[in-house]
Amino acid sequence: EDVGASVKNMDDPYGNEPKRHAALKPASKQPFNAEPPLALLADNLITPNELFYVRNHLPVPDVDAKTYELEIFEDTMNKEKILKLNDIKKYPKHSVTATIQCAGNRRSEMIKVKAVKGLSWGQAAIGNAVWSGAKLCDVLKDMGITEETTQALHVQFEGLDTDPTNMPYGSSIQIEKALDPHGDVILAYEMNGEPIPRDHGYPLRVIVPGVVGARNVKWLGRIVLSKEESHAHWQQNDYKGFAPNVDWDTVDFTKSPAIQELPVISAICEPGEGETLKVVNGKIKLRGYAWSGGGRKIVRVDVSADGGKTWQAVDSLESDRTRHPRAWCWTLWQAEIPVHKNQSNIQLCVKAVDSQYNTQPENFENIWNLRGVLANAYHRVNVKIQ
Amino acid sequence: EDVGASVKNMDDPYGNEPKRHAALKPASKQPFNAEPPLALLADNLITPNELFYVRNHLPVPDVDAKTYELEIFEDTMNKEKILKLNDIKKYPKHSVTATIQCAGNRRSEMIKVKAVKGLSWGQAAIGNAVWSGAKLCDVLKDMGITEETTQALHVQFEGLDTDPTNMPYGSSIQIEKALDPHGDVILAYEMNGEPIPRDHGYPLRVIVPGVVGARNVKWLGRIVLSKEESHAHWQQNDYKGFAPNVDWDTVDFTKSPAIQELPVISAICEPGEGETLKVVNGKIKLRGYAWSGGGRKIVRVDVSADGGKTWQAVDSLESDRTRHPRAWCWTLWQAEIPVHKNQSNIQLCVKAVDSQYNTQPENFENIWNLRGVLANAYHRVNVKIQ
Ligand SMILES: [Mo]
Ligand SMILES: [Mo]
Numbered sequence A, B: 001e002d003v004g005a006s007v008k009n010m011d012d013p014y015g016n017e018p019k020r021h022a023a024l025k026p027a028s029k030q031p032f033n034a035e036p037p038l039a040l041l042a043d044n045l046i047t048p049n050e051l052f053y054v055r056n057h058l059p060v061p062d063v064d065a066k067t068y069e070l071e072i073f074e075d076t077m078n079k080e081k082i083l084k085l086n087d088i089k090k091y092p093k094h095s096v097t098a099t100i101q102c103a104g105n106r107r108s109e110m111i112k113v114k115a116v117k118g119l120s121w122g123q124a125a126i127g128n129a130v131w132s133g134a135k136l137c138d139v140l141k142d143m144g145i146t147e148e149t150t151q152a153l154h155v156q157f158e159g160l161d162t163d164p165t166n167m168p169y170g171s172s173i174q175i176e177k178a179l180d181p182h183g184d185v186i187l188a189y190e191m192n193g194e195p196i197p198r199d200h201g202y203p204l205r206v207i208v209p210g211v212v213g214a215r216n217v218k219w220l221g222r223i224v225l226s227k228e229e230s231h232a233h234w235q236q237n238d239y240k241g242f243a244p245n246v247d248w249d250t251v252d253f254t255k256s257p258a259i260q261e262l263p264v265i266s267a268i269c270e271p272g273e274g275e276t277l278k279v280v281n282g283k284i285k286l287r288g289y290a291w292s293g294g295g296r297k298i299v300r301v302d303v304s305a306d307g308g309k310t311w312q313a314v315d316s317l318e319s320d321r322t323r324h325p326r327a328w329c330w331t332l333w334q335a336e337i338p339v340h341k342n343q344s345n346i347q348l349c350v351k352a353v354d355s356q357y358n359t360q361p362e363n364f365e366n367i368w369n370l371r372g373v374l375a376n377a378y379h380r381v382n383v384k385i386q
Helices: A003-011 A087-088 A136-142 A173-181 B002-012 B085-089 B137-140 B177-180
Strands: A026-027 A033-035 A071-076 A079-084 A093-101 A127-134 A154-162 A167-176 A184-191 A204-206 A222-228 A263-270 A283-291 A298-304 A316-318 A333-340 A347-352 A379-385 B025-028 B033-035 B067-072 B077-084 B093-101 B125-136 B154-162 B169-174 B186-191 B205-207 B219-226 B265-270 B283-291 B297-304 B317-319 B331-338 B345-354 B380-383
Touching: A003 A184, A079 A087, A087 A127, A087 A184, A093 A204, A127 A136, A127 A204, A136 A173, A136 A184, A154 A173, A167 A173, A167 A222, A173 B125, A204 A222, A204 B033, A263 A298, A263 A347, A283 A298, A283 A347, A283 A379, A298 A333, B025 B297, B085 B125, B085 B186, B093 B205, B125 B137, B125 B205, B137 B177, B137 B186, B154 B177, B169 B177, B169 B219, B205 B219, B265 B345, B265 B380, B283 B297, B283 B345, B297 B331
Parallel strands: A071 A222, B067 B219
Antiparallel strands: A026 A033, A071 A079, A093 A127, A127 A184, A154 A167, A154 A222, A184 A204, A263 A283, A283 A333, A298 A347, A316 A333, A347 A379, B025 B033, B067 B077, B093 B125, B125 B186, B154 B169, B154 B219, B186 B205, B265 B283, B283 B331, B297 B345, B317 B331, B345 B380
16 A cells, blocks of 8 residues: 555645656756757747746645635725636637746856855756737726726736745736736736646746746735735745945845846857867857747847957848737747867857847946846856857 | 929938927937926926937838728737727727836947947937727737737737838747737837827837837837747847957857847936035935836936935835836936035946846946947936035
8 A cells, every 4th residue: 555655745835747758857846947959949839838037936736626715806996806717718719829937037147256045057047939818908897897997906816835834826918018918917827738738837838928937926816906916935035136336234224126028138158168179161050039028029139259359240130020019939949159269169159139239248247136036147158159 | 483493302211200399309210219307307207208219210100090000910829810909999998107218228428438339319208108909919819819819929019111112110029928818918009199190100009018119119010929029130139248258350240139128227316417506405306217128117216416326215215006027107306415515526326126026237338238238227417516
């Protein structure tokens, strides 16, 4: 009999985690946080579910879709509604191709300037998927909650994942984003045409396109529309940016706004750091991704093979057809760049430009922050030439 | 008799220009382009009309408000409407505080890297005003033009200012911006509570908040909703960004998108370059502006008194109460920053962070472009310490 193992599992909050793809490289195991190999990320405009980075703050809850309920509460009108999964599926099904990125993506590069607190992510804590479900604004409208009727300023989301004191994961977004039909906020029950996998929020995750992963709350259990932001740790005392001089002795988390839309970023997925490259016809090949939050589209990607002294714009950019300001999908890029054969060690760099013509900072020194978030300086990869 | 002078004026396209404030420093006289003294800019959150930078592409037309007409033509539905100024004034009057900036602001700094084509603007080709008029989306809705009915993708604007071949100034914006009630696009007949001065578009200017000055067409004569962008020079072959390696031999203007929303920027208005400063209580005082296009709000301004080696966040930020993503108004800032008395020459720097957590590039080298636009690197001011 296996009763012992079963009892042991029930005592262990991490005793019932989903199976994961062997290629995912954990940044931490409990809670589970992992990213795919960087080179694989550039293979597909749509990231396969099993290779999508996983960022969990707590143990993965085991939710039964049959008994699942979503509670929506509007605090300024005192309205409440309970929806079962089938109720949510009755609303028009809307699909949006949206890139989600962890605020800590590329933190391992920022760490080189000075230590920070946080998981040591590489460049693959980002992925792109087709999310399908009901538009949050449709559900709210059905409840009589519109710009004209509500005085709420924030939409709080609570997950069904809880800490040892039974506090759920939580965070919030601005009401404007939720009520805007073009904001494309989705109560998603599908990821790339399949029920959302457990690691990504089964049975329901809110998708907030263009906004940091931390607000795309998984295992969504409760929505509260309020004059106040979420009081949860992750909204108030985490996921905020600070000036480089602010340290753990001087930090005042009330002084910075919670991260919502992420800034423009890019990375070289191939070649990898330290690789030796063959030069073909005087050129080497590079590929990678670029993305900007807030629905800004990538309009140009520049690459350098001399550490940023000279640049050329990349010819091949792949994305979907959505336009600014609803360009939620990342851009994959490929480049061939000339190198001098007499060089043996070179530094490759990439920087992207979005449809607001914002671009990336050159180095990490001046954007360093104690939580190691928003690490969007030029990505630099040192390689050897054969 | 003065007939000679009068005839001479009529032959001279620049014979009937408005009077300008003596403090405006011309970057060119025909057409008239001028900016106010930088230190004055930081005196008022609302820039006085007479000190607002002037960026004219052609001679200033002399428009009679009594006979003035605005033509609106929808090309995909073949609808037309002619509005007199009084017709426009019948729509609900909407006021918006919006900063307008020239794409070439701060070009004189970028020039130091390598020559560019364009007027040598300092840091004051930017201003902030309260613009009042009818919402363009209200006028279009009245014509039956909505998201549901139109197939247009662009809104073209033509000015009543013309070149020697009678071609008007023109440019266009995306339809999404024009139809969005929260886009706040205004057919403005007032600037800071007065009829719009001739230099700023009397009697009607379209205000496109968050978008480059070049699309805020003055002396507005015609609006065309179309599947195509404006064919005008200023939309097609000007006001675009390029990679630093692109020169006038290799440039292909079809490869870059027309500049619309401007990226995050900031400047030190006081002290000025080369000034000698008194140190009071170990500190010096700085003030300036920061702004970001696209309705992004300034959330932090960092200053440095050692050329960017160390930074501190500014405590005093002044703006209006509008929230992201409708924060059209700039932010004025003031800082007191400690300096070491044993230094005699120091470099002050400023950089801003907006509500998308985008920040500015460090230097001009990697954002250099042949037209010298989008010059938003850190602003650096060298001063002497007494
Ligand atoms: Mo995250
Ligand atoms: Mo301009």
